[in-house]
Amino acid sequence: MKVLIEQKCIDKGVKLTDQRKIIAKVMSESEDHPDVDELYKRVSKIDAKISIATVYRTVKLFEESGILTKHEFKGGKARYEELNESHHDHLIDIKTGEIIEFVDDEIEKLQKKVAEKYGYELVDHRLELYGVKKKS
Amino acid sequence: MKVLIEQKCIDKGVKLTDQRKIIAKVMSESEDHPDVDELYKRVSKIDAKISIATVYRTVKLFEESGILTKHEFKGGKARYEELNESHHDHLIDIKTGEIIEFVDDEIEKLQKKVAEKYGYELVDHRLELYGVKKKS
DNA sequence: GTAGATGCAAAGTATTTGCGACAAG
DNA sequence: CTTGTCGCAAATACTTTGCATCTAC
Numbered sequence: 001m002k003v004l005i006e007q008k009c010i011d012k013g014v015k016l017t018d019q020r021k022i023i024a025k026v027m028s029e030s031e032d033h034p035d036v037d038e039l040y041k042r043v044s045k046i047d048a049k050i051s052i053a054t055v056y057r058t059v060k061l062f063e064e065s066g067i068l069t070k071h072e073f074k075g076g077k078a079r080y081e082e083l084n085e086s087h088h089d090h091l092i093d094i095k096t097g098e099i100i101e102f103v104d105d106e107i108e109k110l111q112k113k114v115a116e117k118y119g120y121e122l123v124d125h126r127l128e129l130y131g132v133k134k135k136s
Numbered sequence: 137m138k139v140l141i142e143q144k145c146i147d148k149g150v151k152l153t154d155q156r157k158i159i160a161k162v163m164s165e166s167e168d169h170p171d172v173d174e175l176y177k178r179v180s181k182i183d184a185k186i187s188i189a190t191v192y193r194t195v196k197l198f199e200e201s202g203i204l205t206k207h208e209f210k211g212g213k214a215r216y217e218e219l220n221e222s223h224h225d226h227l228i229d230i231k232t233g234e235i236i237e238f239v240d241d242e243i244e245k246l247q248k249k250v251a252e253k254y255g256y257e258l259v260d261h262r263l264e265l266y267g268v269k270k271k272s
Numbered sequence: 273g274t275a276g277a278t279g280c281a282a283a284g285t286a287t288t289t290g291c292g293a294c295a296a297g
Numbered sequence: 298c299t300t301g302t303c304g305c306a307a308a309t310a311c312t313t314t315g316c317a318t319c320t321a322c
Contacts, residue, residue, distance in 0.1 A: 053305075124265075131256030151321065154320090186278090187279045193277080
């Protein structure tokens with residue numbers, strides 16, 4: 001069963017205000033990777049009085065609390081996605097903007113190996129593939 | 137022998153103004169990945185009258201002409217690097233900001249394979265490793 | 273000579289912040 | 298109660314652009 005962001009806030013001791021509950025709900029229900037503007041539009045439908053400053057403050061707070069993760073894909077605004085157990089990278093369709101999530105254990109291993117080769121411990125990484133759909 | 141950016145401009149039919157020659161020279165001589173501000177500082181030492189708007193316009197032009205490449209590493213400003221034959225990715229020291237360039241053919245191949253698995257032709261990619269130096 | 277480049281300042285984006293009012297625990 | 302949050306508008310950081318002038322080819 002999916003753990004709601006609201007529950008994660010409680011678990012992590014993040015104070016729950018009405019605004020945060022709405023933002024949490026909207027992000028929990030989002031299957032895509034909305035940017036702040038899009039998220040603001042969605043929460044505004046539920047409560048038109050929420051300010052965009054609160055949305056910015058909240059996504060930042062959620063990110064720092066390990067609830068959301070921020071992506072900055074090429075040539076776009078920052079987008080947010082719920083952070084859950086399963087790590088994945090992204091394949092972006094440069095024509096349509098569609099985003100496909102993928103996992104490749106072998107690439108993960110090789111990344112760690114590269115970092116180690118240079119005497120580093122891998123703390124974070126970013127792997128994005130940009131492609132166009134092949135005609136089949 | 138290293139091909140200067142100025143020569144690349146001639147080859148690609150990019151008009152060479154005094155300002156562009158200076159920016160080309162500074163980038164050709166840069167071993168690092170300067171952001172626009174840093175580049176502006178460097179060119180200002182040669183010609184203090186160059187405006188930052190010209191620097192912005194020029195890096196964009198050079199990027200579109202395939203002479204420079206732009207990086208937007210996590211939590212920083214856009215940085216530029218000369219684009220040359222050898223593709224490479226980056227390992228960034230999150231403590232010092234040091235950037236190490238690396239190549240891993242196996243990762244490259246796997247990326248292409250992942251894209252193909254989803255029916256895409258890989259057009260571009262971004263791979264960045266963020267790490268901390270290990271005590272040896 | 274002319275299309276395109278430049279410098280300047282103003283405008284545009286995305287995001288952050290100071291502050292007084294307000295609400296969660 | 299009291300600490301932290303909110304809404305608002307102003308501020309910031311980075312980048313782009315309109316316009317009159319200038320310059321490479």
